[in-house]
Amino acid sequence: MTQDFSYEQIDAHQHYWDPARGDYGWLTPALSTLYRRFAPDDLAPLRAQCGVARTVLVQAAPTVEETRYLLDLARHDDSIAGVVGWVPLDDPHAPDLIAELASEPKLRAVRPMLQDLPDDRWIATANIARGVEALIAHDLAFDALIFARHAEALETFLMRYPALRVVIDHGAKPPIRDGAEGSPGFAAWSRAITLLARFPQVHCKVSGLATEAAPGWSDDTIRPFIAHLLASFGAQRLMWGSDWPVLNLNGDYARWHACAQRLLAHLDVRERAAIFGGNAAAFYRLNIDPAANPAANPAG
Template sequence: MEPLIDTHVHVWDLTGGPYGVTYPWLTPDFGALHATHTLDQVLPDMAGLGVTGMVLVQASDSLAETDELLRVAATSPLPTAVVGWLPLADAAAAERELARRPDPRLVGARHLIHDEPDPRWMLEPPVAVGMAMLERHGLVFDAVAERPDLLTQVPQVARRHPRLTIVVDHLGKPPVTAPWRSEAADEWRRNVADAAGWPNIYGKVSGLGTISRGPWHVSQWRPYLEHALEAVGAERLMLGSDWPVCTQNGDYPSVMGALLELLEELSPAERQAIRAGTAARVYGVGDGAARSP
């Protein structure tokens, strides 16, 4: 069976768990999502689809959650890397906190940039120093660039930090509910093409079911994958379920199964890259998930 790495998995414990993690954005308005979601709940579905590795991704701007994700990763039966949180707006503090967490499973950092009051947070000078720290340590930056204005900033970060690997989560949230020939889709295509010009920018094919906001069919997603393939290339794309967020509009087998269906028409080399090859290179899943000293 071909390797398959799920590069976007969340877990959270609404009791706070051993580190007292809180999720301010996760309110009762989210319905069933507003509940504890553990790795044990999704592992059977992962096994059913042949998942061979995963990346746990932060959902709280807190060091407590970074510690919680590392704790969960240490107990995972699959090779597991962690994209946690570090205080990137204070590079000295981020450096200290990274030194306190020498676990090689910590391979990257993410910040909920879409929730920041400052819409240009990624471009602020103190954050630039924090990004340089990530660059120096060989850590990945996952960008939650889910608005057009955020997606347009990613190439600026890439230009400023050419050795920093940047992964755009959820393909920048393409407008899959809009007509393919629409102003919104045109804007997304332009932004993806601009980002594709920087070789240190990668993309996750993830979150598409949630964006669909209702009954969906894989055919809705195909033109967006095709554009990403043409612009970015399979060697810079990877798959992610976005579990448990994806359960707002589907379940793990249906959403991840649909993504795998999208790959069936690709060449073996393209399919292998998106299933696992890109993720193995970017996150080190399966080869020790080691980071530079």
């Protein structure tokens, strides 16, 4: 059933891909649930069921070619409000490439897929200054795909570039399978979140949590993790995302959307509007009328 919302909802994190393109190293036939083409027509009815108007489309392959593929999809689909692409930030030609890609109005951020790099401290030690400065110059943001173990290196990076807008994907992938409060995994993750939330330029996505949970997860499974994210970042620095179709590994679009709505139902309407749309629109500088989002329009 379509729900009635008084604000425009934005899914801040979803993917489209086509395995035939050949540059998704992680996407193999063994992941049978995901090993097919996913396109806007697949997501449209799921968005409609949940009242989600638009999305932020995020890269899934560390190639410029995939970023161009996503930007081409975005040109032909108004539901894609912005694209998070990939560039080789440590390449000497990164500034020129960023300038070229930034000419596409829907490119709003880049993501270097830090979780997959062999060096957990790459973000603090790599020679990426010229690339990062180009992101700032073109008003592009940075998606940080991390685990808790990356927090100290990311802290160094954040101190170095206070003008760069950064969002942590998937709540830094907490070890939900290992238990909640009282478990060593929760303690390490919660410390990392508290550390990173000290930086005012950092936002965080309420996404990917179902994937990190064991099968059969419930609201109670997810509750302590969302509670800590909310306590750390506040409603004005969180944004909801589906992580669809990766979500299909351990849930579905409507189930995850409803779970997040219930766990955040105690917030007032402006706070919910912020998390489910307004914050993504503001953080990614999406070309959306602010009047559609009460959270971004105090007079409305």
